Amino acid sequence: MNRLTQNSATTQYRFNFLTPLYVLVFAAVALMALVPVAALVLGSLRDSPPGQPGNWTLDNWANLASPGVIDTLITTIQVACLTTFFAMILGTVLALIIHRTDFRWPNTMTGLLGLSFYFPSFILGMAWIVIGSPGGLINDLIRELFDTEANLDIYSVGGIVLVMVLHQVPFVYLTMRGPVLGMDPSYEEAARTSGASAFTMLRRVTLPMLSYALASSTLLCLVMSLEQFGIPVLLGIPGRVTVLATQIYLLCRFPPTAYGLAAAIGLTLAALTAIAILLQRRLARGGQAVATTGKAGRITPIRLGAWRWPANIFCGGYILMGLIFPTIILLYTSLIKFFTGNPLNASYTFRNYLSIWESEGTQLATLNTLLVSGGGALVGVMLGAACSYFTVRLKPTGHRILDMLVMLPFGVPGVVLGLGLLWAYAYLPLPLYGTMTLIVLAYVTRFLPYATETAGARFVQLDRSLEEAAWTAGASRQTGVWRIVLPLSLPSLQSGYFLLFMAFFREISATILIFTASTSVLSVSIWSYFEQADWGMASALSILAMVLMLGIMSALLWAMPGARKR
Amino acid sequence: MGISVRDLVKVYGQSTVIKGISFDVADGEFVTLLGPSGCGKTTTLRCIAGLDTIDGGEIRINEQVVSNTATGVFVPPHERNLGMVFQSYAVWPHLTVAQNVAFPLTVRGVRDTAEAVKWALDIVGMNDLAARRPSELSGGQQQRVALARAIAGKPQVLLFDEPLSNLDARLRDRTRAEISRIQRELKVPAIYVTHDQTEALSMSDRIIVLSAGLTIQDGVPKQIYHEPVNRFVADFIGNANFLPVQRQSEQWALPDGTPLLVCPDTTHLQGDKITALVRPEAIQVEHQPKAEAQPDINRVTGTVLSSVFLGQHIEHLVSVSGLELRAFSRTPLAVGSEITISFHANDCRLLSE
Numbered sequence: 001m002n003r004l005t006q007n008s009a010t011t012q013y014r015f016n017f018l019t020p021l022y023v024l025v026f027a028a029v030a031l032m033a034l035v036p037v038a039a040l041v042l043g044s045l046r047d048s049p050p051g052q053p054g055n056w057t058l059d060n061w062a063n064l065a066s067p068g069v070i071d072t073l074i075t076t077i078q079v080a081c082l083t084t085f086f087a088m089i090l091g092t093v094l095a096l097i098i099h100r101t102d103f104r105w106p107n108t109m110t111g112l113l114g115l116s117f118y119f120p121s122f123i124l125g126m127a128w129i130v131i132g133s134p135g136g137l138i139n140d141l142i143r144e145l146f147d148t149e150a151n152l153d154i155y156s157v158g159g160i161v162l163v164m165v166l167h168q169v170p171f172v173y174l175t176m177r178g179p180v181l182g183m184d185p186s187y188e189e190a191a192r193t194s195g196a197s198a199f200t201m202l203r204r205v206t207l208p209m210l211s212y213a214l215a216s217s218t219l220l221c222l223v224m225s226l227e228q229f230g231i232p233v234l235l236g237i238p239g240r241v242t243v244l245a246t247q248i249y250l251l252c253r254f255p256p257t258a259y260g261l262a263a264a265i266g267l268t269l270a271a272l273t274a275i276a277i278l279l280q281r282r283l284a285r286g287g288q289a290v291a292t293t294g295k296a297g298r299i300t301p302i303r304l305g306a307w308r309w310p311a312n313i314f315c316g317g318y319i320l321m322g323l324i325f326p327t328i329i330l331l332y333t334s335l336i337k338f339f340t341g342n343p344l345n346a347s348y349t350f351r352n353y354l355s356i357w358e359s360e361g362t363q364l365a366t367l368n369t370l371l372v373s374g375g376g377a378l379v380g381v382m383l384g385a386a387c388s389y390f391t392v393r394l395k396p397t398g399h400r401i402l403d404m405l406v407m408l409p410f411g412v413p414g415v416v417l418g419l420g421l422l423w424a425y426a427y428l429p430l431p432l433y434g435t436m437t438l439i440v441l442a443y444v445t446r447f448l449p450y451a452t453e454t455a456g457a458r459f460v461q462l463d464r465s466l467e468e469a470a471w472t473a474g475a476s477r478q479t480g481v482w483r484i485v486l487p488l489s490l491p492s493l494q495s496g497y498f499l500l501f502m503a504f505f506r507e508i509s510a511t512i513l514i515f516t517a518s519t520s521v522l523s524v525s526i527w528s529y530f531e532q533a534d535w536g537m538a539s540a541l542s543i544l545a546m547v548l549m550l551g552i553m554s555a556l557l558w559a560m561p562g563a564r565k566r
Numbered sequence: 567m568g569i570s571v572r573d574l575v576k577v578y579g580q581s582t583v584i585k586g587i588s589f590d591v592a593d594g595e596f597v598t599l600l601g602p603s604g605c606g607k608t609t610t611l612r613c614i615a616g617l618d619t620i621d622g623g624e625i626r627i628n629e630q631v632v633s634n635t636a637t638g639v640f641v642p643p644h645e646r647n648l649g650m651v652f653q654s655y656a657v658w659p660h661l662t663v664a665q666n667v668a669f670p671l672t673v674r675g676v677r678d679t680a681e682a683v684k685w686a687l688d689i690v691g692m693n694d695l696a697a698r699r700p701s702e703l704s705g706g707q708q709q710r711v712a713l714a715r716a717i718a719g720k721p722q723v724l725l726f727d728e729p730l731s732n733l734d735a736r737l738r739d740r741t742r743a744e745i746s747r748i749q750r751e752l753k754v755p756a757i758y759v760t761h762d763q764t765e766a767l768s769m770s771d772r773i774i775v776l777s778a779g780l781t782i783q784d785g786v787p788k789q790i791y792h793e794p795v796n797r798f799v800a801d802f803i804g805n806a807n808f809l810p811v812q813r814q815s816e817q818w819a820l821p822d823g824t825p826l827l828v829c830p831d832t833t834h835l836q837g838d839k840i841t842a843l844v845r846p847e848a849i850q851v852e853h854q855p856k857a858e859a860q861p862d863i864n865r866v867t868g869t870v871l872s873s874v875f876l877g878q879h880i881e882h883l884v885s886v887s888g889l890e891l892r893a894f895s896r897t898p899l900a901v902g903s904e905i906t907i908s909f910h911a912n913d914c915r916l917l918s919e
Contacts (some may be wrong), residue, residue: 175764354736463654463656465652465653465654465656466656466658468617468650468656469650469652469656469658469712469715470644470658470669470673471616471617471642471643471644471656472615472617472643472644472646472648472649472650472671472725473644473648473649473650473669473673473715473716473719474644474647474669474670474673474719475644475669475673476642476644476673477642479646479673481642482674483669484658487660488658488659488660
């Protein structure tokens with residue numbers, strides 16, 4: 001029914017509060033998006049740490065060509081490509097098994113994969129270090145049971161790729177699930193009735209039909225791999241496998257520091273991810289109308305037959321390696337006095353948990369985490385909804401620029417954003433360094449697109465005539481938004497809040513460079529324990545954090561029915 | 567009083583959708599904007615509602631200027647005191663029927679809405695469904711809620727944007743009658759947009775036929791139907807036969823020379839492109855003419871090409887003087903039989919193209 005273009009939306013009104021709101025939102029998003037990037041550029045041209053006196057220099061950019069950085073760049077690309085390759089295959093196969101065949105437990109798998117999605121990356125990394133490091137579980141067990149050295153080393157490219165794949169498979173699954181479910185079944189049915197076997201049909205019809213979704217998902221997966229921080233840093237430093245994110249961290253945390261070089265590297269990494277994202281957006285726009293016709297037909301599931309048990313083992317195997325095993329290991333590690341691979345030999349204790357319970361630092365970190373997640377998500381959703389309303393409905397002058405500004409930080413890796421904020425607030429007069437506001441700012445900047453995409457998708461669906469009916473019935477624009485648009489968008493706003501809350505809770509990379517003792521959050525506390533090689537405390541706090549996260553997740557889903565639709 | 571539109575111009579991007587139309591709607595009058603898709607009728611309605619700004623001309627409602635490009639005046643929709651019914655009903659799913667209908671009152675700060683809501687729902691016969699939500703209602707019921715909402719605030723103008731096009735035929739008839747009744751009771755000026763001629767003919771005090779952004783004809787339904795100003799209007803409303811004609815000294819004739827008696831009002835037409843309009847219901851078809859030839863009656867012989875039973879009447883396609891005409895009758899005629907058609911001269915109007 002939308003037969004008229006957006007001209008009606010640009011009807012000029014005399015003064016109303018939407019105009020100053022637009023200006024405010026535009027300014028806020030512009031600052032949030034541009035300040036860190038601008039600060040990075042400036043910082044890359046300095047030869048001293050942020051806030052210290054120094055000179056302008058081009059050395060940092062010259063040093064990008066040094067063998068060290070080039071090596072790191074190559075490693076980054078290697079790791080990213082390998083991870084993307086395997087994660088895409090595994091994730092897509094999972095999506096096909098669960099939603100295209102007569103696999104027996106689709107709902108269970110979907111739920112478990114959802115849980116795996118929320119498993120924080122660095123905690124997964126930690127668990128696998130306990131499992132696979134030279135002094136870890138597997139090596140210990142093999143030494144004891146078979147009296148030989150297995151020499152398994154998780155501190156390697158292979159190890160990093162393994163854990164990164166485990167972390168990213170749920171993401172691939174989630175992005176491929178929609179297209180797999182939404183495919184028009186008649187194409188496949190035509191193939192089957194023409195005599196194609198299930199495999200042939202998959203190979204020659206299903207996968208080609210999914211090609212746009214696959215390409216789009218691959219690019220997003222690649223971006224995720226390039227941005228990864230927790231896993232490559234935790235597993236890479238001991239084994240001297242360095243990716244760009246690691247290098248930035250090393251240059252900022254350990255003397256001799258080189259913040260300027262870190263800024264230059266950060267911008268390079270951001271450029272890589274930005275290219276991938278631009279490609280993905282172009283692709284996503286082009287391939288809209290292909291396989292999903294919207295006809296929700298009944299799909300005839302593929303009979304697994306002899307492949308049933310391999311499929312079961314595959315699915316179960318992933319859940320085991322990506323969710324259950326790491327959790328059990330962390331639980332185990334948190335309860336033992338001294339590390340040993342043999343649970344029968346270990347002495348058990350609750351002291352780690354008691355320590356945490358009494359620790360003021362941890363209590364503060366927990367409070368901070370809840371504040372940042374709960375309050376920050378609220379700020380994010382409101383800002384995101386406002387941005388979306390302007391870019392999707394009202395479309396005033398400059399809305400396209402606003403749209404770009406919102407998406408800009410999406411391509412910037414978390415650690416790079418953190419570095420940018422570090423540089424920015426060393427110089428800006430605002431007393432934000434060392435405050436919770438800075439952390440919230442970092443998180444909201446990074447994840448704003450989550451909120452705008454969920455709210456925006458809903459605003460687009462809302463028939464314009466629903467708002468126009470309000471106007472012709474005597475409601476001003478503002479009243480129309482308050483009484484009609486917002487109530488009807490509530491489920492999407494709830495969904496956005498949930499996404500943001502979960503993302504903020506798990507986040508480590510954007511915080512790791514800008515936190516202080518008083519603004520520490522749970523993820524940073526866990527990280528710190530691990531850096532001090534206090535595996536027991538790190539594991540215990542991880543378990544507590546995950547229990548807390550699960551609890552809050554359930555509470556949110558119960559309180560906000562709209563967030564359940566994912 | 568009423569609505570006044572002067573030299574309205576509306577431009578969308580590169581194209582001028584409304585090229586300068588003017589009309590008035592008197593207080594209590596029901597005017598239909600009729601025309602094919604893309605003629606600008608919905609745009610005109612939206613400009614009057616204030617949902618779109620205008621690029622030229624002036625719109626007044628009850629003597630007050632609401633849109634004027636020269637002076638830059640623009641009154642936003644919520645200050646124009648309208649009642650508008652949308653094609654998609656636009657009934658809000660998160661509010662009950664009663665809350666929907668009360669909306670025009672609650673936004674103006676009226677506390678006690680129960681009586682007004684009851685009055686409005688009574689008029690549309692939806693009072694016992696007041697507590698339901700729109701998702702529990704049928705299309706016709708939702709449309710009536712939209713209607714009740716439009717009148718609840720006692721608007722000064724009623725606007726309808728193709729409100730019946732999503733309803734089935736039976737429901738359309740019933741709702742049509744209701745809308746007419748309501749408008750007459752409220753005595754407010756109403757503008758109704760449609761491409762359906764039955765709605766236009768049955769409901770309107772006046773019809774304005776639009777095409778490509780311009781007014782083609784403005785008149786009462788009878789005029790539009792019986793005295794169309796050109797071929798477009800004649801073709802758009804009702805069924806029509808168009809006969810090519812040529813002048814033979816003071817008379818008119820069909821291409822094969824058969825003399826044609828035409829309506830005296832239209833004999834003055836000049837120009838090359840003239841056709842004669844004869845509506846099928848005005849043509850009598852018989853095997854043998856019963857009466858004698860009358861001076862004002864055209865009579866031509868021909869053959870039946872086909873007959874189609876349409877329930878109300880039978881539509882015959884006949885070939886006379888080398889032309890094919892459609893005619894309605896209630897008697898079946900065999901294909902190929904010889905017949906005589908007759909029609910009164912007044913039913914044969916000359917039109918310019």
